[in-house]
Amino acid sequence: MSIKPVKVALIGSGNISYTYLNTLVNGGFHIVDVVGCSDLIPERSKARAELFGIRQMTNEEILNDPEIEIVINTTQLWNHTAVTRQILEAGKNAYSEKAMGDTYEGAKANYDLAASKGLRFGCAPDCYMGSAFQTARKLLDDGAIGKPLIAHAMCYRGYYSHMAADDPADPKMGSQGTTITYDMAGYYMNILVNMLGAVNRVSGFTRFYDDRVYGNPRHPRYKSPVDAEIGGQPRGDSMLLGSLEFENGCYGSLTLCSEGFFPETPRMEILGTEGILTLPDPNFFGGWDNQVYLTRAGNVDGNKNQVFKMPLTHGFSDTDPSVPALSGKREPCHNSWRGLAVVDMAYAIRRNRPHRSSPELALHTVEVLDAISKSCKDNKVYTMQSRPVRPAPLEPGFFRGVGEAAIDNI
Numbered sequence: 001m002s003i004k005p006v007k008v009a010l011i012g013s014g015n016i017s018y019t020y021l022n023t024l025v026n027g028g029f030h031i032v033d034v035v036g037c038s039d040l041i042p043e044r045s046k047a048r049a050e051l052f053g054i055r056q057m058t059n060e061e062i063l064n065d066p067e068i069e070i071v072i073n074t075t076q077l078w079n080h081t082a083v084t085r086q087i088l089e090a091g092k093n094a095y096s097e098k099a100m101g102d103t104y105e106g107a108k109a110n111y112d113l114a115a116s117k118g119l120r121f122g123c124a125p126d127c128y129m130g131s132a133f134q135t136a137r138k139l140l141d142d143g144a145i146g147k148p149l150i151a152h153a154m155c156y157r158g159y160y161s162h163m164a165a166d167d168p169a170d171p172k173m174g175s176q177g178t179t180i181t182y183d184m185a186g187y188y189m190n191i192l193v194n195m196l197g198a199v200n201r202v203s204g205f206t207r208f209y210d211d212r213v214y215g216n217p218r219h220p221r222y223k224s225p226v227d228a229e230i231g232g233q234p235r236g237d238s239m240l241l242g243s244l245e246f247e248n249g250c251y252g253s254l255t256l257c258s259e260g261f262f263p264e265t266p267r268m269e270i271l272g273t274e275g276i277l278t279l280p281d282p283n284f285f286g287g288w289d290n291q292v293y294l295t296r297a298g299n300v301d302g303n304k305n306q307v308f309k310m311p312l313t314h315g316f317s318d319t320d321p322s323v324p325a326l327s328g329k330r331e332p333c334h335n336s337w338r339g340l341a342v343v344d345m346a347y348a349i350r351r352n353r354p355h356r357s358s359p360e361l362a363l364h365t366v367e368v369l370d371a372i373s374k375s376c377k378d379n380k381v382y383t384m385q386s387r388p389v390r391p392a393p394l395e396p397g398f399f400r401g402v403g404e405a406a407i408d409n410i
């Protein structure tokens with residue numbers, strides 16, 4: 001039976017818009033019909049529109065077009081709250097890049113607005129829908145590690161806010177809500193929730209190291225101490241260590257540190273009563289060395305534990321990174337399936353079912369971060385208000401046609 005495509009448009013035609021448009025225009029998903037894209041800098045939306053054969057539009061044209069049902073917000077993190085509010089106020093379903101907002105209050109206000117208007121609201125990252133993480137989810141659900149007991153999630157890297165040249169286009173970069181915590185936590189949290197369910201309580205520590213200097217030789221204040229404030233806002237945290245108690249009884253840790261070095265070191269592990277799942281970098285979808293490893297307990301006679309590199313059972317892997325982007329330029333994450341959750345939202349609209357990247361899932365990350373930061377200041381353990389359900393698993397399968405069906409399975 002034919003199904004009417006959902007018209008989609010995108011606001012913010014910068015770096016990451018490439019991979020969204022590539023997935024949604026060229027990914028073979030008939031459920032989405034990308035109408036156009038906009039940007040405050042018209043040259044950017046013009047370039048993307050020409051490359052993908054869609055309309056260059058203004059924000060107003062997008063928001064006033066009665067046929068457009070989903071608007072994607074790929075503006076910078078510090079614009080997410082305001083632009084998403086405009087999308088929702090225009091009566092459109094919204095899908096935002098991560099994080100849902102740069103403060104819990106801003107994210108919650110948009111969450112409430114979407115709920116009061118009966119609109120859908122979803123948020124990146126959607127890497128949890130990728131082959132590696134769906135394979136891991138199936139292994140866990142099939143009992144490969146027994147009962148999950150402990151989950152570790154860590155991102156260790158250097159950071160732009162110390163390294164940047166003085167970029168006038170990014171006046172808020174490095175302020176509260178724009179640093180590694182809000183930038184990276186969603187990748188790890190969405191995978192933790194996909195595997196284990198919601199977090200019940202958190203506590204932890206956060207800090208910013210004020211003894212750092214600007215590390216980019218092109219920065220006008222190269223080697224001088226970094227500012228404690230940016231644009232009148234306090235500098236954001238560069239380190240977070242949180243303790244997580246999941247609803248299912250599993251304990252976890254979330255570690256985010258940007259005081260280190262690039263290339264970044266991502267680590268994710270879920271340890272259970274009978275085995276250990278070692279997951280790849282949550283910033284990717286899977287494949288191309290982003291594999292899932294299963295450690296199974298040895299036997300009582302003292303045999304060693306066995307480590308298996310698991311075959312991926314699901315579609316939506318990263319594609320060959322050495323194949324250049326269509327634009328011929330360097331486009332971040334150009335070989336990924338970012339935007340897959342928009343496809344799911346489009347199906348969900350037509351099927352009248354929940355979409356996987358729910359507003360509760362997105363709000364959860366921001367609430368966890370906010371609560372860990374508060375916990376550090378006032379020595380308290382916080383109970384989460386947001387309670388996302390685990391997103392429904394995708395069907396196993398590899399081919400594009402099957403892949404499309406794999407999303408439309410609930």
Ligand SMILES: NC(=O)c1ccc[n+]([C@@H]2O[C@H](COP(=O)([O-])OP(=O)(O)OC[C@H]3O[C@@H](n4cnc5c(N)ncnc54)[C@H](O)[C@@H]3O)[C@@H](O)[C@H]2O)c1
Nearest residue numbers: 012013014015016039040041074075076077079097098332
């Ligand atoms: N660059 C990456 O590697 C990457 C990867 C994953 C996710 N992301 C996320 O994607 C988002 C965007 O990142 P980016 O690197 O593409 O940033 P970018 O600066 O390249 O693009 C953002 C664009 O949004 C436009 N914009 C801002 N406010 C607007 C408004 N009100 N109306 C219309 N356009 C507006 C800007 O002019 C800019 O062109 C961020 O949340 C980032 O964390 C980026």
